[in-house]
């Protein structure tokens with residue numbers, strides 16, 4: 626019995642689900658690592674699309690609190706195209722929402738829809754860019770105002786320095802911040818990291834389409850997988866997610882500190898700096914606040930030794 630589990634997190638997995646020849650699919654490498662850590666018996670794959678195969682069963686766990694409706698539909702479409710012998714929907718939510726979701730795909734099950742979106746963005750003094758995004762990747766269908774505020778501040782300050790910049794964009798999503806800064810600061814050497822496979826897929830596509838070279842890495846542990854990267858970056862930009870009590874912001878700032886060379890600049894962004902500032906102060910001796918678009922950009926410089 627070859628079974629594929631889609632949408633399951635480590636805490637959802639039971640021995641019954643993992644019995645036999647079962648593969649767990651995740652979109653985010655963080656969730657893949659969490660499964661590997663807590664269920665050493667599980668086989669896991671992290672990829673932007675579901676793995677092909679002659680599946681006897683695909684079990685899909687979804688619901689309005691677990692993922693967006695558009696990502697659910699996109700994954701349902703991928704499951705339909707894989708033609709498993711059996712399909713089980715493990716829906717977390719109201720019966721009405723479950724029927725709505727299934728209704729959308731049942732109307733015309735063989736129609737293959739593209740869920741990709743394109744939108745423009747620009748910063749003063751930089752080039753206008755168009756980005757492609759996919760369901761699941763941040764930000765899908767619209768640019769994030771916090772990311773834009775971060776790009777505006779970093780691009781303005783880095784362009785004033787008038788020298789090429791080696792830039793690390795952590796949690797790049799589809800690439801809004803890194804590509805906007807690179808489009809405003811000539812000679813930028815860009816590295817992007819994200820833990821979400823669809824963000825990485827979108828950032829690589831956008832790098833090609835925009836003609837802005839970038840090394841795009843799938844990772845949830847910062848620059849650990851990049852050889853000799855520590856202490857080499859001139860600038861760091863990060864718009865971290867703020868759920869989980871700043872735990873992820875902490876990973877971002879730890880990476881910023883180790884990635885930057887002495888004198889390098891770290892920029893992060895948040896709606897209200899009260900929670901993030903003390904975290905950033907754990908890694909840098911001082912934090913300057915630059916207000917933009919109703920957001921706070923937190924700027925720190927790595928001190929000389």
Ligand SMILES: C[S@@+](CC[C@H](N)C(=O)[O-])C[C@H]1O[C@@H](n2cnc3c(N)ncnc32)[C@H](O)[C@@H]1O
Pocket residue numbers: 655762763764769771772773795796797798799800801802818819820821824844845846847863864865866873876
């Ligand atoms: C708020 S979004 C910002 C996206 C983009 N920079 C922007 O401003 O539009 C945060 C991003 O961080 C990514 N992320 C979360 N945890 C991460 C980790 N440990 N390492 C790298 N990226 C991570 C998410 O997948 C998401 O793409």
